[in-house]
Amino acid sequence: xxxxxxxxxxxxxxxxxxxxxxxxxxxxxxxxxxxxxxxxxxxxxxxxxxxxxxxxxxxxxxxxxxxxxxxxxxxxxxxxxxxxxxxxxxxxxxxxxxxxxxxxxxxxxxxxxxxxxxxxxxxxxxxxxxxxxxxxxxxxxxxxxxxxxxxxxxxxxxxxxxxxxxxxxxxxxxxxxxxxxxxxxxxxxxxxxxxxxxxxxxxxxxxxxxxxxxxxxxxxxxxxxxxxxxxxxxxxxxxxxxxxxxxxx
Numbered sequence: 085x086x087x088x089x090x091x092x093x094x095x096x097x098x099x100x101x102x103x104x105x106x107x108x109x110x111x112x113x114x115x116x117x118x119x120x121x122x123x124x125x126x127x128x129x130x131x132x133x134x135x136x137x138x139x140x141x142x143x144x145x146x147x148x149x150x151x152x153x154x155x156x157x158x159x160x161x162x163x164x165x166x167x168x169x170x171x172x173x174x175x176x177x178x179x180x181x182x183x184x185x186x187x188x189x190x191x192x193x194x195x196x197x198x199x200x201x202x203x204x205x206x207x208x209x210x211x212x213x214x215x216x217x218x219x220x221x222x223x224x225x226x227x228x229x230x231x232x233x234x235x236x237x238x239x240x241x242x243x244x245x246x247x248x249x250x251x252x253x254x255x256x257x258x259x260x261x262x263x264x265x266x267x268x269x270x271x272x273x274x275x276x277x278x279x280x281x282x283x284x285x286x287x288x289x290x291x292x293x294x295x296x297x298x299x300x301x302x303x304x305x306x307x308x309x310x311x312x313x314x315x316x317x318x319x320x321x322x323x324x325x326x327x328x329x330x331x332x333x
Contacts, residue, residue, distance in 0.1 A: 109282070109286045111204055111206075112206045114204075114246050114249075114251075115249050115251075115281070115282050115286075116204055117202045117204050117209070117251065117280060117282065117289060118202050118203055118204045119201070119202060119289075119313050119314075119315075120199060120200075120201050120313065120314050120315075120317040120318060120319070121199060121200050121201070121202065121289045121311030121312065121313055121314070122199045122311055122312050122313075122314050122317070123147075123148055123195075123196070123197055123198065123199065123200075123309070123310075123311050124288075124310055124311060124312045125147045125148035125149075125150070125197075125310075127288060127290070127310035127312075129308045130281070130290040130292075130308070130310075132281070133250075133279050133281065133290060133291070133292045133308070134292065134308065136279060136292065137292060137294060137306050138294065138304055140303050140304060141294065141303065141304040141305065141306045142157075142158055142159030142160045142161075142303055142304070142305050142306070143158075143159070143305075143306045143307065143308065144158035144159070144160070144264070144305060144306065144307050145158060146158060146195070146264060146265075146307070147195045147307055147308070147309055148195065148196075148197045149197045151264075151265050151266065152264050152265070152266050153266065154171075154266050154267070155170075155171070155266075156266070157170075157264055157266075157268055158264065158305070159303075160263070160264075160268070160301055160303065160305050161301060161302035161303045162268065162300065162301060162302070163299065163300055163301065163302065166268065166269075166299075166300040166301070169267065169269070170266065170267035170268045170269075171267065172267070173266070173267025179329050180329055181326045181327065181329045181330065182326075183329075184324070184326050184328070184329040185216075185324035185325075185326045187215070187216035187218055187238050188216075188238065188261045188262040189238045189239070189240070189258045189259060189261035189262065189270070189274075190213075190218070190220060190238065190239055190240065190255065190258070190276070191258070191261065191262070191263055191270060191274065191276060191293070191295055192261065192262040192263065192264075192265065193213055193215050193216065193218055193238075194213070194278075194291075194293060194307075194309060195293070195307050195309050196213075196215045198213065198214040198215040198322075199214050199311070199314070199317070199319065200212065200213050200214070200311060200319075201318065201319045202289075206224075207223065207224055207225035208221060208222065208223055208224065208225070209221075209222040209224060209244060209251070210222075212319050213319075214319045214320060214322055215322060216322050216324065217321060217322045218238065218239055219239065220239045220242060221239075221242065222242040222243070222244040222251075222253050223242070223243050223244065224243075224244045224245060224246070224251075226245075227243060228243070229241050229243060229254070229256055229257070230257055234257060235257070236257045236258055236259045236272050237257065237258070237259055238258070238259050238261060239258075240255040240256060240257045240258040240276070241255065241256055241257040242254065242255040249281050249282070250279050250280065250281045251279070251280040251281070252277065252278070252279055253276075253277070253278040253279075253280070254275075254276070254277055255275075255276040255277075255278070256274075256275050256276070257272075258270070258272065258274050258276070259272060260272050263295070263297075263300075263305065268300075269300070270295070270297045270300055271297055271299045271300055273297060273298070273299055274295055274296070274297040274300075275295065275296050275297070276293065276294065276295045277293075277294045277295075278291055278292065278293045278294070279291060279292050286313070287312065287313045288310055288311070288312055288313070289310065289311045289312075289313070290308075290310050291308070291309045291310065292306055292307070292308055292309070293306060293307045293309060294306045
């Protein structure tokens with residue numbers, strides 16, 4: 085036996101754990117995004133995802149617990165009616181027993197300081213948010229969007245496809261709701277494109293969220309959002325209690 089053969093065999097055996105890890109990170113030929121993911125606003129923007137963002141897009145820096153002050157919209161160009169509505173907004177109007185437990189749409193909810201859990205199948209991906217106990221269904225079986233007459237919801241209608249190692253999610257049919265937590269909202273005609281990919285070690289879920297709403301904005305908006313994987317953790321009930329609004333009278 086050549087002296088090189090035992091060395092080559094040793095190298096191959098040493099590589100087996102790494103190969104096993106790489107194989108376990110794939111599902112049906114795609115990166116496996118499954119797991120419990122805790123939002124981390126300290127993660128730097130992913131260059132590959134940021135290059136995909138369309139021109140004339142304002143990238144908002146309000147991910148996690150950060151909130152814009154009144155009158156600041158992160159570079160978004162508001163239509164006159166949207167600006168007037170935002171300026172007239174009073175936060176106390178949302179802090180009522182009737183409204184305080186109403187969830188926002190995914191445009192605001194996905195960047196909130198709460199974890200998500202992803203369960204990935206062959207033709208469907210389920211994204212569960214701890215925030216307001218929201219559940220998103222992303223179909224990856226090649227179907228089209230629902231007809232225009234279909235109901236709108238806070239999670240909308242999401243269809244996805246893979247572009248290499250990146251999951252692209254296209255969402256419409258969203259109910260009017262919040263863009264930024266200082267009075268700026270979107271209409272039911274908003275359109276959202278999200279991209280999700282894993283870091284090389286598989287321990288960080290990186291994403292961008294792009295949205296456009298010609299009735300509200302003269303340009304597009306985007307956010308970079310990232311989560312760190314936490315093993316052995318599960319989504320807890322949000323259990324919003326509307327009675328705490330009584331403290332804000």
